[in-house]
Amino acid sequence: MIISVKQNRENELNSLFQYLKKESLHYRYLDGQQIIIAPKLSVNTELSSFDVIEKITEIDTPYQLASNKWKKQTSFDIKGVSVGSQLFSIIAGPCSVETEEQIFATAELLHKLGIKFIRGGAYKPRTSPYSFMGLGKKGLELLSEAAKQYDLRVVTEIMDLSLLDEVYQYADILQVGSRNMQNFYMLNELGKIDKPVLLKRGMHAKVTEWLLAAEYVLSGGNEKVILCERGIRSFDPASRNVMDIGVIPLIKELSHLPIIADPSHGTGAASRVESMAMASTAAGANGLIVEVHPNPKQALSDSAQAVNFNQFEHLISKVKMIVNALAAETNSTSALKLQTL
Known part of the structure; x- marks a missing residue:
């Protein structure tokens, strides 16, 4: 209640x-x-x-503020760009910020395509302690400089509360990765800030657990939460994760929070990213977050799932067709509007 x-x-x-x-x-x-x-x-x-x-x-679910019985839609402004409700947003960029040349080339491409959000990791949570873990503060500075030059908004991951002040200084949206979805103390603290939180689904998380994680942020007073489906683990090693497309309309039934899809982590393979991006869009997602790199073979992290610039432009053209087709359904209350392209 x-x-x-x-x-x-x-x-x-x-x-x-x-x-x-x-x-x-x-x-x-x-x-x-x-x-x-x-x-x-x-x-x-x-x-x-x-x-x-x-x-x-009266709300009969464990989550309260995340329920669509409390609100029907959520949207908010990020430096002049609206997110949520019936809007479709695209976030793109490399898994990790690696070099000035790499991040500025990516930012230039996004600007050319009319995309408003750039992603990039500065502090990277890696399974192996011997893998590239990002440039740290230097990565945040490069990401911010590229964003300023090309009128983009920065999306980057907050790995640990000790980094909150530093990441907050550079980020427009703070991303909570799959591993931290149930880091409840961090979620509580993110509820106290005035910037949006992009909450990725935990790799083993049930939907109620995911919405309760969002509730931690919402109950702290921060109403700017974006959910992100990024695939869940299964018994089958044929793909990195199982992209749960069905959870997109399910979230729409249960919650007012915008939900975007991550087909890069959802598939783990660049060859399948476009197909899952299209499927997620058709399922009603409020946007996509896609890993794109000028030369994926040279990427220092997640090279297998990063699309190159040509592949990304083709993906955008396909997604745009689907969003426009949905918007053309004038009698449909679920028609999306592509506001970034």
């Missing part, structure tokens, strides 16, 4: 808090939104005695 309360009723609000404590109900109050989140609370006659209550929203 989410209780919306009236403003400037401090004494009455405190009485309501006392009632919740007396009933041994765990709750969280978000002052900025004037709401109380109390998942275990049920409507009863005692609640009606509190005049401070403006509205009660």
Whole structure:
């Protein structure tokens, strides 16, 4: 249950808090939104005695603020570019920032194609301690410089809370990777910032677990959350992950949060990225995040799944056709609008 309360009723609000404590109900109050989140609370006659209550929203799922019973759509602005609702956004760039030449060439391509978001890792979580782990702060600086020159917004991963201040300085969207989806302390802290959080699905995560991870950020007061399907692990080694296309319409049924797809990690193979990008778009995703590199064979991380510039331009043309076809369904409430191209 989410209780919306009236403003400037401090004494009455405190009485309501006392009632919740007396009933041994765990709750969280978000002052900025004037709401109380109390998942275990049920409507009863005692609640009606509190005049401070403006509205009660009953929600029967473990996640509350992420539920579409709370909100129907979410959108927000990132340096003049809108994300969410019926908009389709593309984020692209290399897995890792490697050199100035590499990141500026990529930024120039994205600018030429009208794409507004560049991704790139500066601090990389790698399975092996002997793999390239990014350029660190120098990578963030190069990414930021390229973004400024080509009017792009920066998306980069936050690996650890010790890096939050540094990454926050350069990022427009902070990405939480699959391994950190259930790093609850980090999610709590990201709920306190005023920048969007791109939350990737954990490689073993169920949908409810994923939405509860988003709830950690939302319940901290940060309403700018983007979900990202990036594939889940299976028993079959034939592909890096299983791209769960079906979760896209499922999330649309359960939540108001925008969801984008990562066909690069979802497949692990550049030859299959375009097909899964098209399928994700047709399934109703609010966007894509794609790994693109000027010379994938020389990439220092995830070279097998990075598309080259020509492949990426072809992918964009295919995706654009699908988005335009969906938008042409004038009677469809789910028609997307490609606002980045």
